[in-house]
Amino acid sequence: MVLAELGRKITTALRSLNNATVINEEVLNAMLKEICSALLEADVNVRLVKKLRENVRGAIDFDEMAAGVNKRRMIQTTVFQELVKLVDPGVKAYQPVKAKPNVIMFVGLQGSGKTTTCTKLAYHYMKKGWKTCLVCADTFRAGAYDQLKQNATKARIPFYGSYTEIDPVIIAQDGVEMFRKENFEIIIVDTSGRHKQEDSLFEEMLQVSNAVDPDNIIFVMDATIGQACESQARAFKEKVDVGSVIITKLDGHAKGGGALSAVAATQSPVIFIGTGEHIDDLEPFKTKPFISKLLGMGDIEGLVEKVEELKLEDNQELIKKIQHGHFTLRDMYEQFQNIMKMGPFSQIMGMIPGFSQDFLGKGSEQESMARLKRLMTIMDSMNDGELDNRDGSKLFTKQPGRILRVAYGSGVTEREVRELLTQYTKFAAVVKKMGGIKGLFKGGDMAKNVNPTQMAKLNQQMAKMMDPRVFQQMGGMNGLQNIMRQLQSGGGGLGNLLGGGGGAGGAGKPGGRH
CATH class of the missing domain: 1.20.120.140 (SRP54, nucleotide-binding domain)
Structure with missing residues (x-):
């Protein structure tokens, strides 16, 4: 990473x-x-x-x-x-204000990932409940409007642009004015990519800025150009009032330090970093947590934010089930859904103290997520009776024909279905152990609430259901206990850690088709 x-x-x-x-x-x-x-x-x-x-x-x-x-x-x-x-330039970043139009103008070099980042930022705010939109004022690059249109449509974000108007100043002005009237809160204006030697394009950028009067100008910096970032950053800062920086293409790029250090040239804070090609591969940037993650010291604050983003309120039903040692296949499916919602697995791992940034290599992460999706596909082929049974594995053991039907319905082998049931049995055993531990569901310091011997047994149980190499990398039993403590003390609570809440149900639930 x-x-x-x-x-x-x-x-x-x-x-x-x-x-x-x-x-x-x-x-x-x-x-x-x-x-x-x-x-x-x-x-x-x-x-x-x-x-x-x-x-x-x-x-x-x-x-x-x-x-x-x-x-x-x-x-x-x-x-x-x-x-x-x-x-850290020591400058406070612009904070959008709710219930008013916040015009954000993007500037940057050609090929820096500016148009994609516009959509990512709009999507980021949309997920947080802001009314967001996009304006394409890039008339210089062929296909820029089509790209923004495609990205915005996929993300369901309103957009404005023109195939006929060639003046970017008019497009920007008309688009911003239209969205202002419609009470949009985040209005993002994409502009043409330019180079410091292209005086005419720099002049055009200034005209667009004067026309839309942005609240914040974001300079998009490509991490792959290394130390050249500094001269480019300085050139943009001299022409327009760059207020914030987003660094793109930092995923796996060893020489991204050039982009980070170029922030000094703009005297503007980094607010986000791009860590991949997908629409949610945009991480809010906070200097201390970033350096902390860089050094393998974790980012508990970021991890708690990730959990809170799921908008999972305390699910009393799930907590009650766990307290009584009940855990169904549907419960496991819903926890898988919440893991998927939290974003790239290696990102989550990097937030936990003791984990290296590349805890999982890129290939390993893709394999892990693909495996998770495959397990969910298998459960999609189960019926309600199988998903909601308190001991689903016994149901399949008694009636092996069910395994054959699920394998056929999900396009996998019978062996894969049996592996899923084995994994579920281990999960259910851990939940049963958790249900018997007094004090686990109380707030405050887990060390004071929970009997150490019982916690050790729980950790041993968890170790058995994990890959031994992964378990050792997590710091063994102590590592697991520390993670649970840190998450709980960080405000996530055990209910949130387990993914309890309404976000896991609804249209995404499996079952009911057989």
């Missing part, structure tokens, strides 16, 4: 402190050399790397350090703070 190689190298350098018997100048210099090399390899501007090194060296004075001070912790904290400064 995002800058994974850089994160690994910096983390390795910081861990070298733990291996050192004595923390002195030599150890500090060796660590800084590794960190600076990693940053330079990731295309971070050499001036900024030099400044980071000087700031860390200036903050750490071994002669002046008080006795008993944790030198390792102090150095690690200082490096963290300097990395934050590297990508």
Whole structure:
């Protein structure tokens, strides 16, 4: 995932402190050399790397350090703070205001992913309940309007553009005016991609800006162009008042540091990063959580937000079932649905402390999601009686003909259906164990509410249903317990962690067709 190689190298350098018997100048210099090399390899501007090194060296004075001070912790904290400064211009990002039109104008280079990002941002706000729309003022690139139209139609976002009008200023003005009258809250204007040497296109960009009077101008920066980002960013900033930055194509790109460090040239905050081609591959950018994730320290705040985005209120029915040790195939299906809604699995894993950014490689993630969908397809071929039975696996064991029917209906082998039932049996066993643990459903500190012996047994049960390699990467039993504690204390609560709530039902429910 995002800058994974850089994160690994910096983390390795910081861990070298733990291996050192004595923390002195030599150890500090060796660590800084590794960190600076990693940053330079990731295309971070050499001036900024030099400044980071000087700031860390200036903050750490071994002669002046008080006795008993944790030198390792102090150095690690200082490096963290300097990395934050590297990508934080200290400027507050524009915040859209509800119940009023917020005009957001996009600018950027040709091929930076600007048009796609316009749709992603509109979709992001639409999911949060804003009334959003798109205006295509890109008349320079052939097919720009068709692309925006196709993206917007797929995402069900209203849009405006023209095949006949060639003046982008008129299109932008007419589109914004129309959507203002219709009380749209987020009006996103896409403009032509341009290069700093194209004076006429830069002049056109300024005219569009003057015509629509945007509340926020977003500069879309392509991470793949490395250090060239800085001169481009500066050129745009000099022509129009760039208020925010979105960095695209950061998924798996090792040299994305050039784009991150180019933020200094715009003196504008990064508000989102593009992490893939899909419409929901747009992550809100917060500097400290981003650096925290980069170093494998997790982002509990982001994880809780992901859970809350599902709008899952406490599902008393599900909690009651778990307390009584009941867990049906339909319940498992609904939890799979919620996992799919939360977005890319590796993104979620990166938010949990102790997980590396590339916990799952790209291929592995796709395989995991494909497997999840395949399991759901199998359950789609089950009837209500099978899905709602308190012990669905026994029903299939007693009547093997059901396995054959489900396999035939879902286009899989009988072995795959049996594997699903085995997985379900393990899930149900864990739920039964959870139902017997007193204090698990109380708020507050789980460590105080739950008997450690019972929790250990639950962790062992969970370990049996997981791939051993994955279980070890999660930190074994302690890792599982920590994740549950962190999620609960972060505000998600066990009900949310399990995905309880109304979001899982409705049209997406399986069954009822046989």
